[in-house]
Amino acid sequence: MSAPTVRVLYIDDEENNLNSFKASFRRQYEIYTAISAFEGLKILQSVSIQVIIADQKMPGLTGVEFFKSITETFPDPIRILLTGYTDVESLADAINHGDIYRYITKPWNDLELHNSIKNAYDAYKAKIDLRNKVSELEKTNDELNRFIYSISHELRAPLVSVIGVLNLVKMEDLYHSSGEYWSMIENCSNKLDYYIQKTLQYYKNNKTVSENTDIDFNTLTYDLLEVYSLADRETVFKIKIDQQHRFSGDAFRIEVILGNLISNAIKYQKEEETHKKVSIDIQVTQLEAEIIINDNGIGILNEHLERIFTQFFKSSTLSGSGLGLFIVKEALNKINGKITVSSDEINGTTFKINIPNAQSN
Known part of the structure; x- marks a missing residue:
């Protein structure tokens, strides 16, 4: 089975870096490059990107600012920041806000960057798999709740009939005619009615x-x-x-x-x-x-x-x-x-x- 295609977007205002990156990794990944944050956004709008690499020092928007700007509209792609200088404050802010997965200094080491992309893609897959599992669990839970509600609702009809018979027994003064049997039936019926009502309340409270x-x-x-x-x-x-x-x-x-x-x-x-x-x-x-x-x-x-x-x-x-x-x-x-x-x-x-x-x- 062939390895899955990993779509990587690299944004940098230096064209030589873009060409170098593409030459180094074109055989391992599906590469998209952009010379500005604006061009990168256009690619994101048309291609399902899994890993984004952005240079920190770009005119207009920095890498950190670009990542923050797409947090809500494109939350899934994993972000890697390239930086040629030390900007501890910006990096700390980006990491604290969850905007970047990893940062790598320039000039990059091919093996380090390759491993970072692989790890980033694994993180992307884990995020998507978790979301799908949560969605499946929510669907299963909803179906289970609806089943319980339906069963509880159906159980109430015969139970109401039993309670009705008990009331007739009391009206005809036969409640004590069979020892404690009628009392036992009444207690069990009332308990069952209580549990059913609580189940229906729980379901309606969650759904209404x-x-x-x-x-x-x-x-x-x-x-x-x-x-x-x-x-x-x-x-x-x-x-x-x-x-x-x-x-x-x-x-x-x-x-x-x-x-x-x-x-x-x-x-x-x-x-x-x-x-x-x-x-x-x-x-x-x-x-x-x-x-x-x-x-x-x-x-x-x-x-x-x-x-x-x-x-x-x-x-x-x-x-x-x-x-x-x-x-x-x-x-x-x-x-x-x-x-x-x-x-x-x-x-x-x-x-x-x-x-x-x-x-x-």
């Missing part, structure tokens, strides 16, 4: 484009409480909402954030607690919404506070999928929000969320 609409926190909060408080009628909610300013934000993600935090505040109450309580304090300004959710539940161990937003993290004290708080953090990242948490086993847990008001932009 942020769309800002007006949000009434009073309506949103009480709607969520109506849904989640069904899980525990003993919990007392203390709600304080001060919204005197119009708030614009991503309704889907804000609902996901509040829903998960309210659900957790209810779920992780102490079983022996006789006064279960959750407080929700929302202050809306022209700049942001500040949301504080506090409970007197079991709390979170101090050593776990840094990890609770990690995907699938579970502690010995917290049951669940390990997805809820991860989804909360991911949703906040999508809307430039922030979250902090403080917790102990005596006083419970407090989450503080700050969400920018898109209305102020």
Whole structure:
């Protein structure tokens, strides 16, 4: 198998250097030469170049300046700088900004320059291969996510039917007619429903484009409480909402954030607690919404506070999928929000969320 053709562009304002370079390397590489940065740019626009060599001291644009000027438009070619004098400051600046791969002093040594071009081409191939692999992985990941979403969505239909049958059993007062079997079915169904909902939330949060609409926190909060408080009628909610300013934000993600935090505040109450309580304090300004959710539940161990937003993290004290708080953090990242948490086993847990008001932009 023949070696791949390496396309090299050499830019120098001295024609003798261009001719010498071409004579030395024309058998090993596909050589293009340009007598100015402008001519080099024209070649780049018409030929897929893999390695660019430029002299530093040229009229108009120096080699470093030329490399910087094409960073965005031609990011792939690997850059080699030729310099006949020592300009440490320019070289350091170019290297720090990633504009050159290597520099070689003039007059060059043919073997050194040949090895540099070979290494530069290897770096070019590695860059392109990595990009292709990333693209393939992104495509595979997207297909996997869509498959999981589709399966989860399809699973919900029969699951809803099972939960419907359980509700009929309760209505006909047959729930305790078969020992604990109906209770076991209900617990398993609720767990499966929880996992499916979290999977769907995760997928939608990753795929849904942020769309800002007006949000009434009073309506949103009480709607969520109506849904989640069904899980525990003993919990007392203390709600304080001060919204005197119009708030614009991503309704889907804000609902996901509040829903998960309210659900957790209810779920992780102490079983022996006789006064279960959750407080929700929302202050809306022209700049942001500040949301504080506090409970007197079991709390979170101090050593776990840094990890609770990690995907699938579970502690010995917290049951669940390990997805809820991860989804909360991911949703906040999508809307430039922030979250902090403080917790102990005596006083419970407090989450503080700050969400920018898109209305102020």
